[in-house]
Amino acid sequence: MTDPVITATNLTVRYTIGHGLLTKKAYLNAVDDVSLSIDKGSFFGLVGESGSGKTTLGRALLRAAPITAGEVIYRDDEVRYDLRALSKQQMKDYRKRAQLIFQDPYAALSPRMTVRDIIAEPLEVMGLTRTREETDARVREIAAKCRLNLEHLRRFPHAFSGGQRQRISIARALVSGPRFVVADESVAALDVSIQADVLNLLKAIQRDMGISFLFISHDLSVVAHVCDHVAVMYLGQLVETAPTRALFARPRHPYTSALLSAIPSLDPDDAGNAQKLEGEIPSPADPPPGCKFNSRCPFARERCRLEAPALRELAPDHFGACHFSEEFDFSRGGATGSAKGLQQA
Amino acid sequence: MTTPLISVKDLTIRFRTDEGLITAVEDVSFDILPGQVMGLVGESGSGKSVTAKALMQLNAGNTRYDPASKILLDRPEREPLDVLSLKRDRDLRVVRGGAISMIFQEPMASFAPAITVGEQMVEQLLIHTAMSRVQAKALSIEMLDRVGIPDAGRRFGQYAFEFSGGMRQRAMIAMALSTKPRLLIADEPTTALDVTIQAQVIDLMKDLVSDFGMAILFITHDLGVIAQTADKVAVMYLGRIVEKGTVRQVIKTPLHPYTQGLLNALPKINDLEAELTPVPGDIPSPLDRPPGCVFNTRCPVAIAGVCTTQVPRYSEGEGGRKVACHLVERHQAEAVAT
Numbered sequence: 001m002t003d004p005v006i007t008a009t010n011l012t013v014r015y016t017i018g019h020g021l022l023t024k025k026a027y028l029n030a031v032d033d034v035s036l037s038i039d040k041g042s043f044f045g046l047v048g049e050s051g052s053g054k055t056t057l058g059r060a061l062l063r064a065a066p067i068t069a070g071e072v073i074y075r076d077d078e079v080r081y082d083l084r085a086l087s088k089q090q091m092k093d094y095r096k097r098a099q100l101i102f103q104d105p106y107a108a109l110s111p112r113m114t115v116r117d118i119i120a121e122p123l124e125v126m127g128l129t130r131t132r133e134e135t136d137a138r139v140r141e142i143a144a145k146c147r148l149n150l151e152h153l154r155r156f157p158h159a160f161s162g163g164q165r166q167r168i169s170i171a172r173a174l175v176s177g178p179r180f181v182v183a184d185e186s187v188a189a190l191d192v193s194i195q196a197d198v199l200n201l202l203k204a205i206q207r208d209m210g211i212s213f214l215f216i217s218h219d220l221s222v223v224a225h226v227c228d229h230v231a232v233m234y235l236g237q238l239v240e241t242a243p244t245r246a247l248f249a250r251p252r253h254p255y256t257s258a259l260l261s262a263i264p265s266l267d268p269d270d271a272g273n274a275q276k277l278e279g280e281i282p283s284p285a286d287p288p289p290g291c292k293f294n295s296r297c298p299f300a301r302e303r304c305r306l307e308a309p310a311l312r313e314l315a316p317d318h319f320g321a322c323h324f325s326e327e328f329d330f331s332r333g334g335a336t337g338s339a340k341g342l343q344q345a
Numbered sequence: 346m347t348t349p350l351i352s353v354k355d356l357t358i359r360f361r362t363d364e365g366l367i368t369a370v371e372d373v374s375f376d377i378l379p380g381q382v383m384g385l386v387g388e389s390g391s392g393k394s395v396t397a398k399a400l401m402q403l404n405a406g407n408t409r410y411d412p413a414s415k416i417l418l419d420r421p422e423r424e425p426l427d428v429l430s431l432k433r434d435r436d437l438r439v440v441r442g443g444a445i446s447m448i449f450q451e452p453m454a455s456f457a458p459a460i461t462v463g464e465q466m467v468e469q470l471l472i473h474t475a476m477s478r479v480q481a482k483a484l485s486i487e488m489l490d491r492v493g494i495p496d497a498g499r500r501f502g503q504y505a506f507e508f509s510g511g512m513r514q515r516a517m518i519a520m521a522l523s524t525k526p527r528l529l530i531a532d533e534p535t536t537a538l539d540v541t542i543q544a545q546v547i548d549l550m551k552d553l554v555s556d557f558g559m560a561i562l563f564i565t566h567d568l569g570v571i572a573q574t575a576d577k578v579a580v581m582y583l584g585r586i587v588e589k590g591t592v593r594q595v596i597k598t599p600l601h602p603y604t605q606g607l608l609n610a611l612p613k614i615n616d617l618e619a620e621l622t623p624v625p626g627d628i629p630s631p632l633d634r635p636p637g638c639v640f641n642t643r644c645p646v647a648i649a650g651v652c653t654t655q656v657p658r659y660s661e662g663e664g665g666r667k668v669a670c671h672l673v674e675r676h677q678a679e680a681v682a683t
């Protein structure tokens with residue numbers, strides 16, 4: 001972690017929930033005291049169950065969610081921004097440098113604009129191009145990178161299927177030439193072939209253009225293939241971060257290992273040896289005391305219910321937040337324990 | 346023999362657009378028996394959603410179904426109902442949200458923004474069942490709870506935009522299942538879900554199949570999910586079914602080059618070094634469907650002069666599996682000859 005593009009320190013994002021006159025006001029920390037740094041040019045994966053706060057964390061790093069406490073620093077060759085203290089001008093500039101690819105390609109695209117106009121809009125809004133020719137050239141270049149042809153550019157988004165719309169979203173996000181991109185479940189809507197294609201595309205963009213990615217996904221097998229680092233999130237906190245290979249070879253947190261074993265096997269005859277997580281993620285408005293994972297952890301002991309474990313370095317660059325990381329080998333029954341997937345001849 | 350719950354015959358769907366008539370689905374046929382789970386997989390734009398929506402006549406106004414197309418829904422003690430013959434929304438009510446429920450690929454589209462998730466679930470139950478408001482509320486909360494939404498009582502009173510993406514998806518599943526449809530169409534129902542909840546939703550669906558004999562049409566690009574849930578699977582490409590059979594047949598010994606390509610494109614968790622290999626080339630525009638086999642422009646083993654001109658017939662394999670591929674047909678003919 002020498003040259004980070006993003007450094008978050010003790011970042012907390014708090015929402016007020018409950019509304020109306022009769023419901024009591026309550027709070028939840030969607031992101032709770034998170035520290036992480038993303039290296040320049042890194043493809044950084046963020047995984048965790050629904051509601052764990054991945055999107056909120058991603059948005060906070062883009063200054064699209066409120067930073068309630070803590071600090072986020074963005075840095076590239078030209079600027080250094082403290083995201084809590086951006087002037088209007090800097091905010092505008094940051095929008096250009098940091099971009100989001102949306103989770104829901106259906107909600108993201110305006111139905112009344114042609115694909116060309118959708119992709120061109122950020123250029124026009126930010127005033128990045130001077131002439132229509134310049135805009136068109138830029139749109140065509142980025143569209144081609146995302147495998148959209150000229151005929152596609154004239155059409156309206158409703159005439160596209162989910163996967164095609166996702167490529168439009170990606171083109172729109174990349175057109176302003178960002179340095180840091182948060183990709184939120186951006187391959188979830190794609191079939192495997194295009195998914196492989198888009199992943200290879202994002203990887204090529206990362207390599208050729210030196211863009212750093214925060215790649216949010218619930219699909220661990222995808223993350224395993226494309227990310228160099230992975231952070232695992234549970235109820236607003238990071239429970240494990242590590243280089244991808246180390247994380248998959250030997251998960252140091254029982255939650256990571258449960259996630260790994262829940263990946264459905266491609267072999268129809270290899271059902272249910274998954275070590276299934278009991279129950280569901282507790283409400284973030286009312287997290288359990290101690291380690292937030294204790295209510296679902298098969299290894300939990302008394303100490304876990306009393307004391308919150310800190311994220312600590314358990315192996316070089318491999319951090320985990322579990323009191324008993326050294327005692328248990330969580331990888332048993334996890335990814336390395338069972339042969340997932342189909343052996344194809 | 347069991348009567349199929351739904352029987353799709355020669356379904357051809359075209360769309361009128363500014364650029365001309367688009368063929369989105371061509372000659373698609375399949376049956377789903379009661380209690381059966383059929384998977385539908387295929388590349389983006391291959392026509393999966395459009396096929397599924399046809400079962401409830403939910404496609405947009407510019408849709409044209411070819412006259413030969415039939416979608417027959419089995420009814421107790423009556424002639425099967427041809428869904429495509431229904432014209433009025435009132436007549437379609439027995440189908441939409443009655444016999445068939447659908448979980449949409451676009452989660453936001455299923456929720457009205459201005460009313461709470463709970464109110465919407467209750468209203469739907471009041472339309473399609475004989476329940477009282479109190480019963481409907483209790484069932485709705487129970488269903489939200491069953492799909493793994495924490496604090497279901499409170500969530501019942503919230504709006505869809507207040508839910509996280511995965512929660513919205515689960516709420517939609519709860520809503521679709523609450524009326525106990527005979528056929529559930531699930532269009533990418535677990536794509537927005539994390540693996541643990543996915544595993545729970547899959548179990549929930551399996552329970553519903555065994556408890557109520559519900560049938561499911563399961564659309565997904567996740568072949569792992571198909572392997573763990575479906576009994577049979579159909580693989581679609583550019584509007585055609587290129588291969589269908591039992592899950593075991595299709596996943597363990599894929600015959601069609603496109604099915605083989607799909608399996609090769611999958612990230613494999615036990616082999617991180619493996620490159621992700623997409624099916625080479627681009628899917629052609631539906632305005633520009635290739636003659637002959639629709640897959641010939643991207644097929645690594647296409648036979649020149651054959652695959653580019655003749656539409657392949659279905660070759661029949663063991664256990665009723667079907668493959669539309671000239672190469673497979675040729676191999677079969679050779680095997681018979683020797």
Ligand SMILES: Nc1ncnc2c1ncn2[C@@H]1O[C@H](COP(=O)(O)OP(=O)(O)OP(=O)(O)O)[C@@H](O)[C@H]1O
Nearest residue numbers: 015030049050051052053054055056509510511512
């Ligand atoms: N604007 C908001 N107001 C109130 N609560 C919110 C808001 N946005 C998110 N939350 C809550 O914050 C928590 C984290 O949500 P977030 O969308 O970040 O989760 P996620 O990890 O991205 O989940 P998913 O995988 O389902 O997308 C959830 O409990 C969610 O309900």
Ligand SMILES: Nc1ncnc2c1ncn2[C@@H]1O[C@H](COP(=O)(O)OP(=O)(O)OP(=O)(O)O)[C@@H](O)[C@H]1O
Nearest residue numbers: 159161162163360369389390391392393394395405
């Ligand atoms: N109303 C419409 N007008 C014109 N074309 C349409 C319309 N609806 C769908 N199409 C086209 O029909 C084809 C099939 O679309 P469909 O949504 O069924 O794909 P899909 O297989 O579900 O893809 P995905 O996996 O991306 O969801 C696509 O080429 C799409 O652009």
Ligand SMILES: [Mg+2]
Nearest residue numbers: 054055103510
């Ligand atoms: Mg999210």
Ligand SMILES: [Mg+2]
Nearest residue numbers: 162393394450
């Ligand atoms: Mg679809």
